[in-house]
Amino acid sequence: xxxxxxxxxxxxxxxxxxxxxxxxxxxxxxxxxxxxxxxxxxxxxxxxxxxxxxxxxxxxxxxxxxxxxxxxxxxxxxxxxxxxxxxxxxxxxxxxxxxxxxxxxxxxxxxxxxxxxxxxxxxxxxxxxxxxxxxxxxxxxxxxxxxxxxxxxxxxxxxxxxxxxxxxxxxxxxxxxxxxxxxxxxxxxxxxxxxxxxxxxxxxxxxxxxxxxxxxxxxxxxxxxxxxxxxxxxxxxxxxxxxxxxxxxxxxxxxxxxxxxxxxxxxxxxxxxxxxxxxxxxxxxxxxxxxxxxxxxxxxxxxxxxxxxxxxxxxxxxxxxxxxx
Ligand code: T6T
Numbered sequence: 001x002x003x004x005x006x007x008x009x010x011x012x013x014x015x016x017x018x019x020x021x022x023x024x025x026x027x028x029x030x031x032x033x034x035x036x037x038x039x040x041x042x043x044x045x046x047x048x049x050x051x052x053x054x055x056x057x058x059x060x061x062x063x064x065x066x067x068x069x070x071x072x073x074x075x076x077x078x079x080x081x082x083x084x085x086x087x088x089x090x091x092x093x094x095x096x097x098x099x100x101x102x103x104x105x106x107x108x109x110x111x112x113x114x115x116x117x118x119x120x121x122x123x124x125x126x127x128x129x130x131x132x133x134x135x136x137x138x139x140x141x142x143x144x145x146x147x148x149x150x151x152x153x154x155x156x157x158x159x160x161x162x163x164x165x166x167x168x169x170x171x172x173x174x175x176x177x178x179x180x181x182x183x184x185x186x187x188x189x190x191x192x193x194x195x196x197x198x199x200x201x202x203x204x205x206x207x208x209x210x211x212x213x214x215x216x217x218x219x220x221x222x223x224x225x226x227x228x229x230x231x232x233x234x235x236x237x238x239x240x241x242x243x244x245x246x247x248x249x250x251x252x253x254x255x256x257x258x259x260x261x262x263x264x265x266x267x268x269x270x271x272x273x274x275x276x277x278x279x280x281x282x283x284x285x286x287x288x289x290x291x292x293x294x295x296x297x298x299x300x301x302x303x304x305x306x307x308x309x310x311x312x313x314x315x316x317x318x319x320x321x322x323x324x325x
Contacts, residue, residue: 031089235266
């Protein structure tokens with residue numbers, strides 16, 4: 001009898017190390033990264049994603065839509081779902097309403113969704129109309145627009161005509177930047193907001209629209225370009241019209257071009273976001289969720305670095321310039 005008991009104990013002891021570990025211990029999650037468009041902002045975000053993927057020993061699949069377009073982002077997402085091997089999708093939805101159903105389909109297929117930069121619904125994943133994403137990691141875009149508006153109004157001594165170059169309606173980020181700018185400018189009685197155009201995230205279209213406004217409004221004093229392509233178009237149009245320094249450009253997004261334009265005197269303020277951190281944190285939160293962490297915040301604001309000629313050479317500020325190798 002004693003022999004039998006000992007034998008059973010030995011068999012059990014030997015079996016323990018062979019017992020199958022739980023899925024989370026055994027495997028690591030596979031990530032799909034789906035940016036909004038090919039641009040330096042998302043390329044820097046990808047660097048952050050890749051750094052975290054390397055730190056955690058994960059695998060990632062990345063594909064960029066060529067343009068900011070629903071009909072380009074949706075099929076990439078559908079292909080990600082169809083692969084059947086992704087556990088998390090980290091994405092910047094190109095439209096806050098139209099991308100809800102396609103991303104819900106990912107969730108229905110068992111994939112968890114994290115949104116970076118842009119959000120779905122109203123961005124309130126705790127109490128808003130869309131609650132399925134794990135978290136929303138991105139800038140406080142209304143505040144970013146307000147920073148641009150206040151700076152420009154103050155630089156113009158509280159009086160002057162201003163105009164906004166925007167991308168597309170329905171994009172959470174750029175919509176909020178435009179609204180924040182208009183709100184801030186309205187607090188200065190001498191300021192006049194003369195209009196806002198949508199360039200469909202195309203720098204050439206932005207330049208054409210700005211050229212037309214410069215012709216029509218000889219008293220225009222300032223332009224807010226709400227993102228990479230809007231600011232590039234605005235800067236080019238102002239330069240082509242020979243108005244560098246006479247019409248102030250505020251550039252959202254710290255591209256190399258925006259910084260060159262700052263040094264040349266066409267741009268007076270560059271607002272840098274933190275795309276590297278957005279990408280890194282999105283992967284880190286996916287990993288935490290995978291390991292059963294339950295206290296993942298529904299919203300992670302990432303802040304800005306506000307760049308002028310006074311601080312552009314300060315390494316603590318310059319490190320936020322979008323450098324793509
Ligand atoms: O400004 C970024 C991003 O925050 C926005 O959502 C879309 O445009 C950019 O990617 C810049 O091109």
